[in-house]
Amino acid sequence: MTLATASAPLTAADHVRAMAEYGRRAEARAYAMGNRGPIRLGADGKLLPEILDSYWKNGFYVFEGVVGAEEVQELRAEIDAVLARAPVAPDSTVDRFGRTAFGAGILKPPYRWARPLSDPVGGTDLNNGRHPAAMLQPEPGKDAPSWTVELLDGNLHLSDACLRLYGHPGLLSVAASILGDDFVPYNEVAFVKEPGLGPSVAWHQDGTTHWNAPDWDEGAHGFNFMTQLYPSTAANGVWVLPGSHRRGKADIKRLVAEAGSDRIEGAVPMLCGAGDTIVTNRQLVHGSFANSSPDRRITLNEGFFPRRRVLNVTTRRLTGKVETYDEARIAERTRIIQIAIDARRQRFPQERGYVYRPLAGRENDNRWNETTRKTVLMNYNQRDMFI
Numbered sequence: 001m002t003l004a005t006a007s008a009p010l011t012a013a014d015h016v017r018a019m020a021e022y023g024r025r026a027e028a029r030a031y032a033m034g035n036r037g038p039i040r041l042g043a044d045g046k047l048l049p050e051i052l053d054s055y056w057k058n059g060f061y062v063f064e065g066v067v068g069a070e071e072v073q074e075l076r077a078e079i080d081a082v083l084a085r086a087p088v089a090p091d092s093t094v095d096r097f098g099r100t101a102f103g104a105g106i107l108k109p110p111y112r113w114a115r116p117l118s119d120p121v122g123g124t125d126l127n128n129g130r131h132p133a134a135m136l137q138p139e140p141g142k143d144a145p146s147w148t149v150e151l152l153d154g155n156l157h158l159s160d161a162c163l164r165l166y167g168h169p170g171l172l173s174v175a176a177s178i179l180g181d182d183f184v185p186y187n188e189v190a191f192v193k194e195p196g197l198g199p200s201v202a203w204h205q206d207g208t209t210h211w212n213a214p215d216w217d218e219g220a221h222g223f224n225f226m227t228q229l230y231p232s233t234a235a236n237g238v239w240v241l242p243g244s245h246r247r248g249k250a251d252i253k254r255l256v257a258e259a260g261s262d263r264i265e266g267a268v269p270m271l272c273g274a275g276d277t278i279v280t281n282r283q284l285v286h287g288s289f290a291n292s293s294p295d296r297r298i299t300l301n302e303g304f305f306p307r308r309r310v311l312n313v314t315t316r317r318l319t320g321k322v323e324t325y326d327e328a329r330i331a332e333r334t335r336i337i338q339i340a341i342d343a344r345r346q347r348f349p350q351e352r353g354y355v356y357r358p359l360a361g362r363e364n365d366n367r368w369n370e371t372t373r374k375t376v377l378m379n380y381n382q383r384d385m386f387i
């Protein structure tokens with residue numbers, strides 16, 4: 001199928017067709033992997049070994065039914081409220097109702113923008129060249145806006161519902177099972193893929209620091225939780241190359257060249273419903289396509305690292321800034337986990353709260369209230385870490 005030529009650009013309808021064909025071939029393989037089901041813990045409070053084995057073999061696992069319907073509604077409503085208050089364009093100070101846009105006092109811009117259905121980074125040197133091959137960029141519809149919000153940065157100070165999700169005892173138990181009880185946070189962002197607008201995130205591997213370490217292993221760069229507020233489909237979801245997290249740095253340019261398109265062979269979509277959470281190894285080759293489908297996706301990412309891969313590590317961030325993560329930096333950033341656990345306790349008092357070992361006994365220093373909102377949570381993402 002010839003998709004586009006210089007004189008005939010790719011239409012969204014062509015893109016839908018190409019994605020449907022690619023998705024059909026991969027969906028059955030994705031379901032056959034058997035790496036999905038509820039969070040199941042043993043008597044030791046850790047994930048059952050067969051679930052862990054499946055995660056380490058494939059590089060991802062779909063936890064079903066993590067977030068109940070009421071909590072999903074709260075999350076959707078708060079994310080919608082943040083999106084409704086976005087500036088009308090990247091350089092504007094007012095939202096679409098003419099009000100001052102959201103973000104007063106927030107140091108890192110909460111909104112990241114892209115052109116509808118574009119590929120902002122693929123095949124460029126941006127992000128240290130982490131996305132070496134460009135994705136297909138179908139033409140948006142005639143009534144499409146000039147810009148679409150593709151990402152929210154710093155979920156936990158943008159939304160109390162996201163903060164409460166961060167304290168989820170099941171998810172934190174999964175984090176401890178994979179990384180050890182002293183796991184440390186990385187960042188929290190929301191990927192926004194509006195129907196007919198959402199841009200692609202070109203194929204990449206997230207890790208940047210430990211690829212050549214003598215003790216490199218399949219878990220060296222941690223993982224992301226991806227909680228879905230709407231179903232994640234072959235057309236709007238993130239695709240991965242299963243097992244690639246165990247094989248070191250991938251030659252993505254070659255994979256794309258071999259496929260003869262951006263639809264690399266052997267990849268599968270991470271399919272799931274609203275309220276499910278996917279755990280995804282950051283070393284997996286993964287990416288998502290322009291969302292030419294009619295279905296919205298909003299994914300809440302929460303990333304975690306093994307402590308020994310961060311403590312006293314000096315590294316270069318995607319922005320080029322060089323940083324060292326000492327004990328004090330890690331201690332300050334991990335407080336947010338404890339505050340989130342307390343925020344969740346206040347909203348769901350009947351739930352058995354998670355005990356985060358590094359801060360056990362320090363609960364009273366890390367309560368969730370209007371004071372800690374201002375003194376600890378506001379601009380907490382200035383201390384995000386990145387490896």
Ligand SMILES: O=C(O)CCC(=O)C(=O)O
Pocket residue numbers: 191201206224237238286287288299301
């Ligand atoms: O959600 C997406 O579309 C992309 C996610 C991703 O690339 C990431 O979390 O690293």
